[in-house]
Amino acid sequence: MKKESTLTPAYRWSVASRVAAAALGGYALTSAATVLLSLLWPAPRAQAVLWATMISFTVYTVAVIWAVHARSAGRAWAGMVAGTVLLSGIAWLLWLVEQGGGA
Amino acid sequence: MxxxxxxxxxxxxxxxxxxxxxxxxxxxxxxxxxxxxxxxxxxxxxxxAMEPDRPGEGAATVHMLELALQRLEQMAPVAASWRITLPHEAMAPREWRGLEIRWEEMPLPGHEWGASGSEKLDPVSGALLLAGPEPRETAGGRGLYRMHYALHYMSYDWAISIVGIATMLMLLAIVSGVITHKKIFKDFFTFRPGKGQRSWLDAHNAVSVMALPFFLMITYSGLVFFLFTYMPAGRDMLYGTGPAEQTAYYDALFERGEHKHEPIGRPAVPLVPLLAQAEAEWGAGKVASVTIERHEGEPPEILISRIPGGSLDFWNPAMLRFHAETGELLEPEPRPGGSAAKTQRVIFNLHEGLFxxxxxxxxxxxxxxxxxxxxxxxxxxxxxxxxxxxxxxxxxxxxxxxxxxxxxxxxxxxxxxxxxxxxxxxxxxxxxxxxxxxxxxxxxxxxxxxxxxxxxxxxxxxxxxxxxxxxxxxxxxxxxxxxxxxxxxxxxxxxxxxxxxxxxxxxxxxxxxxxxxxxxxxxxxxxxxxxxxxxxxxxxxxxxxxxx
Structure with missing residues (x-):
């Protein structure tokens, strides 16, 4: 993000990688957050999905800003991947509990 | 940091x-x-016509309702629903609407909806109103409006994807633009004309801050219009991706069951006192339409709708519901979808500004x-x-x-x-x-x-x-x-x-x-x-x- 006097290939790659982390990693993280929020939101399921999806654009904005602000492209990727795994893991567990409770 | x-x-x-x-x-x-x-x-x-005439303005409601009911009995004696639109100044499109009737026939076996028809009537004689001279073919204002999300020369799906990505980038640009500014309030009052780049920057700042709430609203609400196209994860993970599953989702959201109507006819109670009741509530001339229908297993009902406007829930105007046999006022039907759907509708209406x-x-x-x-x-x-x-x-x-x-x-x-x-x-x-x-x-x-x-x-x-x-x-x-x-x-x-x-x-x-x-x-x-x-x-x- 710093203004480099010369744009070295390494710098260009790190910017491209960070942009990918923000756009794709951020999207994955937002998707996971949307599913988790749909499961947690205290409303009938269909309405909860609508709430979560309306809020998802805020989540995406925050995720992208975080990725752009991260100290390095590697950290941006690590944050996105860890967040996605964590959120989808919790969502998956909740889903299992719900299915088990229903049976 | x-x-x-x-x-x-x-x-x-x-x-x-x-x-x-x-x-x-x-x-x-x-x-x-x-x-x-x-x-x-x-x-x-x-x-x-330059000054479009306003058919039915000030005409007697009793007379118009009678004309409409007679015509409906003639056109659709066995119907799933009847609707009479009373003359009023409509909001979308913004024009005068005269006396109109609309009906839906009982659906044929195996069909969900019946055939429907509509007519414009003369408010005095009840005769069919002839359409005015056919205007020239034009895409009109709607052509411009539609391009702002459907673009042109490309498929709808491509267009809303491109516009959606651009809108998301705009949201990012707004938020990052605000964070960038140390002194957003002070900068707003700064203008250094004739200073090249600095003048452009000052102009950009002033304009952006001036309507900042509008930009945030219009951008976010733009995303909410096509939200499941842009972020399908929640719906698809919890309901499935096939067309049947997606229909199931919307049925669940809007609490739609089997759409079953029973045939209706002329209501037993006169409509005029009911209209008077509605006008007492909303003011004279605020009634837009009267609908008669009957859901399976329920008494036939008369729905009186107010002219939309003055409410951010534009497409769901106030409504009174009456028992068509006794004239008794019924409890209003709750709007399906709860606060989530209501929030979404308000977001849509803020964007469209029709209200x-x-x-x-x-x-x-x-x-x-x-x-x-x-x-x-x-x-x-x-x-x-x-x-x-x-x-x-x-x-x-x-x-x-x-x-x-x-x-x-x-x-x-x-x-x-x-x-x-x-x-x-x-x-x-x-x-x-x-x-x-x-x-x-x-x-x-x-x-x-x-x-x-x-x-x-x-x-x-x-x-x-x-x-x-x-x-x-x-x-x-x-x-x-x-x-x-x-x-x-x-x-x-x-x-x-x-x-x-x-x-x-x-x-x-x-x-x-x-x-x-x-x-x-x-x-x-x-x-x-x-x-x-x-x-x-x-x-x-x-x-x-x-x-x-």
């Missing part, structure tokens, strides 16, 4: 703004016009123009910053290819697109009235001129292209009322004395836009002239500093 955040956000702001800028400028120009889409359509159909009266829509229109100005100044700022760098580097003649491309696209978009939109109105008046696919040709004219302005921007020296295309846009708008006067009888000489403010307002707005482009052209010319001279001077002698 704080400084780092500001720097990284400035970087994000710069690049998402550049990537999405041109698409967003198009979306803002066409969407802003869309706030007056019904007025534009009326201007583009000069065959329509707003004429002054409210002017406010929307001006906020939209400020949006165009924000995007335009932002795009210019990008190139001005980089161009200066190159000017000082001793390679003035050979601008970097990227910068040159951005500058050409800027001219073609910021000056060329408004010029092209003016052509759309020219085409409406100048194309032969009976040409085939006339509406499509109006669009072809718009895009041909837009493409032409891109070639022009490439071919001319940059400073000249700016000034000439801005003057071109000025002339194009200034001439719209003139061409209108030469080709139709709906010109200012007629519309002003008649007090027809929709048609007169359109022509006057064209001149206001022309004046705006003239001011911009003069300003830009002043700004670019010394720079152009300096470049020429520098090419011959010593490089000068601070010439932009």
């Amino acid at each position: 704080k400084e780092h955040l500001r720097q990284s956000m400035a970087w994000l702001h710069t690049w998402v703004g550049l990537v999405a800028g041109w698409v967003l400028f198009f979306v803002f120009v066409t969407g802003t016009a869309g706030y007056f889409q019904y007025e534009i359509t009326r201007w583009m159909q000069p065959e329509r 707003a009266d004429i002054w409210g829509r002017w406010l929307y229109f001006i906020a939209g123009l400020l949006g165009c100005a924000m995007i335009g100044t932002g795009l210019v700022l990008w190139s001005v910053k980089r161009r200066r760098h190159h000017l000082g580097s001793g390679r003035e003649g050979a601008e970097h290819f990227g910068v040159r491309l951005v500058e050409a696209l800027n001219v073609a978009t910021i000056a060329g697109l408004p010029l092209a939109v003016a052509t759309y109105f020219w085409a409406n008046r100048l194309l032969p009235v009976d040409i085939a696919d006339r509406a499509a040709w109006e669009f072809h004219c718009l895009f041909a001129v837009w493409l032409g302005s891109l070639f022009y921007a490439q071919a001319r020296p940059l400073a000249r292209a700016w000034v000439e295309l801005l003057w071109g846009a000025c002339a194009a708008y200034a001439l719209v009322p003139v061409i209108n006067a030469l080709t139709t009888g709906r010109h200012l000489g007629q519309t002003l004395p008649a007090g027809d403010w929709v048609l007169a307002g359109f022509d006057l707005t064209m001149w206001a836009l022309a004046a705006m482009f003239a001011c911009t052209a003069i300003k830009v010319r002043r700004r670019l002239a010394p720079a152009g001279q300096a470049v020429r001077a520098a090419a011959g002698a010593m490089p000068k500093k601070g010439v932009a």
Whole structure:
């Protein structure tokens, strides 16, 4: 993000990688957050999905800003991947509990 | 740390703004016009009566209801539903609606919906109203409005994806732009005219902060319109991806069960006292329609709807529900979807602004123009910053290819697109009235001129292209009322004395836009002239500093 006097290939790659982390990693993280929020939101399921999806654009904005602000492209990727795994893991567990409770 | 955040956000702001800028400028120009889409359509159909008569204004409601019921009994004796629209000033489209009836027949076995029909009736005789003269074929204001999300010359799915990505980038640009600013309030009152890049920056800041709440609202609500296209994860993971599963989701959201009606007929109770009850609640003349229907296993009911407006839940106006056999007032049916669906509807309505009266829509229109100005100044700022760098580097003649491309696209978009939109109105008046696919040709004219302005921007020296295309846009708008006067009888000489403010307002707005482009052209010319001279001077002698 710093203004480099010369744009070295390494710098260009790190910017491209960070942009990918923000756009794709951020999207994955937002998707996971949307599913988790749909499961947690205290409303009938269909309405909860609508709430979560309306809020998802805020989540995406925050995720992208975080990725752009991260100290390095590697950290941006690590944050996105860890967040996605964590959120989808919790969502998956909740889903299992719900299915088990229903049976 | 704080400084780092500001720097990284400035970087994000710069690049998402550049990537999405041109698409967003198009979306803002066409969407802003869309706030007056019904007025534009009326201007583009000069065959329509100048002062449309208002059939049924002040007619006796008892008489009209009786005429409507008789006609409905005749047309659809066994129906799933009847609806009588009473004369009123409607909001979407904004025009007078006379006495109308609409019916849905009982569905055939195996079908969910029955055939439906509608008629416009004379409020006095009950005879079928003949349609007025068929207006010329035109895409109208709706054509401009629809392009702000469906673009043109491409599939709907592609268009809303492109517009969606651009909108998301705009949201990022707004948020990062706000974070970048240390002194957002102080900057708002800062304007340093005649200082090149700094003036562009100050203008960009002032315009952006002025309508910031509007920009945030319009951007976020734009995303919410197509939310499941952009973020399908929640719905798809919990309901499934197939069409049947998605229908199941919407059925669950809107609590739609089996759609089953029982046949209805003339209600046992007279309608007039019920209408009086509704008018007592909402005021005289506020009733829009009366619907008679019967859900399976329930008594037949009469639904009286208020004219929409005055509420942010525009498409769900107030409604009274009566038992059609006893006339007893029934509990209102809860709106399905709960607070989630209601929030979404309010977001839609904030975006569309249909609820707003004429002054409210002017406010929307001006906020939209400020949006165009924000995007335009932002795009210019990008190139001005980089161009200066190159000017000082001793390679003035050979601008970097990227910068040159951005500058050409800027001219073609910021000056060329408004010029092209003016052509759309020219085409409406100048194309032969009976040409085939006339509406499509109006669009072809718009895009041909837009493409032409891109070639022009490439071919001319940059400073000249700016000034000439801005003057071109000025002339194009200034001439719209003139061409209108030469080709139709709906010109200012007629519309002003008649007090027809929709048609007169359109022509006057064209001149206001022309004046705006003239001011911009003069300003830009002043700004670019010394720079152009300096470049020429520098090419011959010593490089000068601070010439932009």
